[in-house]
Amino acid sequence: MLEEPKIIAVHGGPGLSSEYLTPLEEQFSNRYNFIKYTQGEYLDITSLNDLSTELEGIIGSDDSNTILFAHSFGSIIALNHFRMYQPKKIKYIFNSWVYDASWSEMFYKKNFQLISSCKSTTFKETMYYYGSLYFEDSSLAKNVFDKLKFNEEISKIQQELNELNFKEELKLISDRTVSISSSDEEIVPFNYIQDICSKCNIKNYFIQSKSHFSFLEKPEEFNKIFSNILKELLC
Numbered sequence: 654m655l656e657e658p659k660i661i662a663v664h665g666g667p668g669l670s671s672e673y674l675t676p677l678e679e680q681f682s683n684r685y686n687f688i689k690y691t692q693g694e695y696l697d698i699t700s701l702n703d704l705s706t707e708l709e710g711i712i713g714s715d716d717s718n719t720i721l722f723a724h725s726f727g728s729i730i731a732l733n734h735f736r737m738y739q740p741k742k743i744k745y746i747f748n749s750w751v752y753d754a755s756w757s758e759m760f761y762k763k764n765f766q767l768i769s770s771c772k773s774t775t776f777k778e779t780m781y782y783y784g785s786l787y788f789e790d791s792s793l794a795k796n797v798f799d800k801l802k803f804n805e806e807i808s809k810i811q812q813e814l815n816e817l818n819f820k821e822e823l824k825l826i827s828d829r830t831v832s833i834s835s836s837d838e839e840i841v842p843f844n845y846i847q848d849i850c851s852k853c854n855i856k857n858y859f860i861q862s863k864s865h866f867s868f869l870e871k872p873e874e875f876n877k878i879f880s881n882i883l884k885e886l887l888c
Contacts, residue, residue: 658718658887659686661711663856665725666851667692668702668776668808674724675869680702680876685883692730693807701813705734717735720886722746723842734820735826738762744886745830749841749865753818753845756845764839786839787865797869799817820840832857833867833875840865858882 660681672691678687688711692698696707696844699766707843709732712719716825721743723731728750734740773779780787781798788794823830834846836859843859850857858878864870 657686658720658883659688659787660709660720660722661688661882663689663708663721663723663727663730664692665688665727666804666808667726667810668804668806669780670802670804672802673797675871676872677722677876677879678842679881680872681879687799693804696808698810700746701733701810701817702737703728704730704807704810705737708734709738712740716740717742718887720744720746720883722748723750725746727751729814729817729819733817734823735822736819741828743763745826746833746882748833748887749828749835749838749845749867750832751814751841752820752823752849754815756841757814759842759845760840763842770852775803777803788871789863795865795871813825820853821853823849827855828854829884830855833878833882834859835864835867836860836863837861839862839863 655706662671662674662677664674670693674689678689682686690708690711692704692707696703696767698704698707719742721731723745728747731745770777771782773782784794784798785791832846832850832855834843834857836843847857860870860871862872866876868875
């Protein structure tokens with residue numbers, strides 16, 4: 654396995670697992686040390702700080718030439734890790750990402766009817782019910798979710814987001830952070846991401862897509878952008 658450069662992929666959720674990042678791993682592991690971090694794999698997790706502590710163990714003592722690729726909720730773990738440990742060298746790629754609780758207000762307001770009709774009692778059932786919001790292709794949604802492990806306990810950490818805001822952290826790492834977003838997705842509004850990128854001077858690439866998982870639905874376009882960002886950050 655190549656030692657450098659290192660990409661640590663932080664999946665979304667909370668409560669999902671890293672299986673859905675496998676296509677990215679297959680695409681880039683021949684050029685980079687690509688590490689998929691599955692939340693709760695090494696520590697008993699009861700809080701966001703636990704997740705960031707676990708991530709610190711994955712990163713190790715040498716964070717030079719390291720990129721954190723964080724998808725969706727994974728950005729919260731990465732930003733909280735920065736708040737806790739203040740790494741000086743790590744660079745960041747955030748994809749369809751969040752940084753405070755205001756995105757959920759937009760999401761619930763826009764999708765109130767679907768959410769109010771959801772009778773699911775577990776996190777896994779809820780994800781399947783909302784599948785059409787996460788993917789344009791419903792068959793792809795089922796295929797992805799069928800391969801995932803679901804952690805009901807870790808999913809409860811979502812409740813902590815109501816009190817979190819990482820705008821100040823983003824200002825501190827803006828010169829080593831790049832964003833990739835979908836133009837028309839249902840989960841994280843494009844304007845929500847574009848607004849913070851404008852305020853913090855973060856470069857935001859966008860893909861014409863309704864999918865929260867653009868690297869699965871439009872892999873060629875995503876991988877081309879991702880490759881260019883890696884060259885930019887590692888030069």
